[in-house]
Amino acid sequence: MGRTKQRICCVLVAVLLLIFSCLGVDGTEQSQTNVTKGLKGCNMYKGSWVWDDSYPLYDFSRCPYLPKDFDCLGNGRRDQNYLKYRWQPENCNLPRFDGVDFLKRLKGKKIMFVGDSISLQHGQSLICHLHAAVPSSKITADDPNIVRFEDYDVTVIVSFSPFLVDIEQEQVGRVLKLDSIKGAQIWKDIDILVFNTWLWWPNDAAYDYIQEGDKIVKHMDPMEAFRKGLTTWAKWVNSSIDPSKTKVYFRGVTPIHDNGAQWGDPTANSCFNEREPVRGSTYPAGPPPEQKVAEEVLRTITKPVTLLDITTLTQLRKDAHPGIYRQDGPDCIHWCIPGIIETWNQLLYATLL
Numbered sequence: 001m002g003r004t005k006q007r008i009c010c011v012l013v014a015v016l017l018l019i020f021s022c023l024g025v026d027g028t029e030q031s032q033t034n035v036t037k038g039l040k041g042c043n044m045y046k047g048s049w050v051w052d053d054s055y056p057l058y059d060f061s062r063c064p065y066l067p068k069d070f071d072c073l074g075n076g077r078r079d080q081n082y083l084k085y086r087w088q089p090e091n092c093n094l095p096r097f098d099g100v101d102f103l104k105r106l107k108g109k110k111i112m113f114v115g116d117s118i119s120l121q122h123g124q125s126l127i128c129h130l131h132a133a134v135p136s137s138k139i140t141a142d143d144p145n146i147v148r149f150e151d152y153d154v155t156v157i158v159s160f161s162p163f164l165v166d167i168e169q170e171q172v173g174r175v176l177k178l179d180s181i182k183g184a185q186i187w188k189d190i191d192i193l194v195f196n197t198w199l200w201w202p203n204d205a206a207y208d209y210i211q212e213g214d215k216i217v218k219h220m221d222p223m224e225a226f227r228k229g230l231t232t233w234a235k236w237v238n239s240s241i242d243p244s245k246t247k248v249y250f251r252g253v254t255p256i257h258d259n260g261a262q263w264g265d266p267t268a269n270s271c272f273n274e275r276e277p278v279r280g281s282t283y284p285a286g287p288p289p290e291q292k293v294a295e296e297v298l299r300t301i302t303k304p305v306t307l308l309d310i311t312t313l314t315q316l317r318k319d320a321h322p323g324i325y326r327q328d329g330p331d332c333i334h335w336c337i338p339g340i341i342e343t344w345n346q347l348l349y350a351t352l353l
């Protein structure tokens with residue numbers, strides 16, 4: 001039942017997780033490409049979740065930009081253990097997220113999160129994370145998707161673009177255009193771009209046709225379409241980004257927790273009763289195939305791109321979804337705010353130091 005509801009209320013997706021051997025993420029492999037991952041000499045994405053009594057370090061309850069739908073505490077979630085875990089890399093310690101320092105480093109800049117609803121969540125979490133650091137400074141948001149920290153001259157923008165490539169309404173219906181990326185126009189003068197796309201690709205209710213060149217088809221293997229669309233984006237980055245002006249990130253894909261067999265509990269068919277992270281540093285089902293595709297496409301880009309490689313650490317957090325504490329209906333795809341996304345921001349911050 002939970003499963004059916006999830007499909008209705010959320011992005012309609014079907015993710016088939018296969019066991020893939022982990023892609024090498026060590027320094028030697030990285031040094032052959034321009035895809036970097038942050039902190040020198042340490043893979044900050046390899047580690048485990050540890051209980052930390054001092055957590056949470058921030059209070060979002062007074063954040064005017066907190067999306068009520070994902071405010072799990074506000075929506076009645078009583079167990080608060082999901083706020084008490086700290087990400088501990090194996091070989092180093094992460095710097096604390098310092099919101100004031102973050103704002104100072106970004107002075108005069110615009111940061112934009114581009115992608116599906118989880119990209120919006122990422123931006124929303126950052127806005128509240130920064131607000132918690134400077135609660136009484138002047139913040140303006142004429143448009144809720146464009147929040148300006150006036151005293152620091154920093155703008156955080158969230159932009160919904162679930163495929164990154166274009167989807168256009170035409171006479172035949174909605175056409176997903178694998179090699180068209182006119183939407184990129186609005187990315188041009190942004191200083192920091194944080195992209196993601198995947199969740200909508202397997203959802204063939206999201207479009208009627210797929211176009212590639214002059215060819216229009218009704219259906220294409222989602223993984224193949226994803227690879228082609230992401231390659232169009234990669235070419236855009238390759239040809240349009242000036243690395244001296246713009247820093248480009250790709251945030252790793254995020255998991256859905258609706259099949260307990262993937263985390264070693266075959267009796268679970270949702271995240272609803274999950275109250276703690278998967279222990280250890282590996283997710284039993286391994287990384288999802290779409291992440292492998294994303295990494296392959298990223299490696300074809302010669303401009304510098306940072307992979308915010310949060311996939312595995314997020315897979316481990318089956319406890320961090322809204323579950324039944326979402327206003328719009330049960331959800332094991334999105335994330336409670338606050339919750340895990342502040343860790344993505346902490347990692348993003350670490351790459352700026």
Ligand SMILES: *[C@@H]1O[C@H](CO)[C@@H](O)[C@H](O)[C@H]1NC(C)=O
Binds near residue numbers: 231235238300302
């Ligand atoms: C990026 O540009 C380089 C050099 O021009 C080229 O070899 C590479 O294939 C390009 N990658 C993409 C994805 O366009």
Ligand SMILES: *[C@@H]1O[C@H](CO)[C@@H](O)[C@H](O)[C@H]1NC(C)=O
Binds near residue numbers: 302303
């Ligand atoms: C990395 O980027 C630099 C500068 O943009 C370029 O000259 C070099 O060929 C790139 N290296 C790879 C492996 O893509």
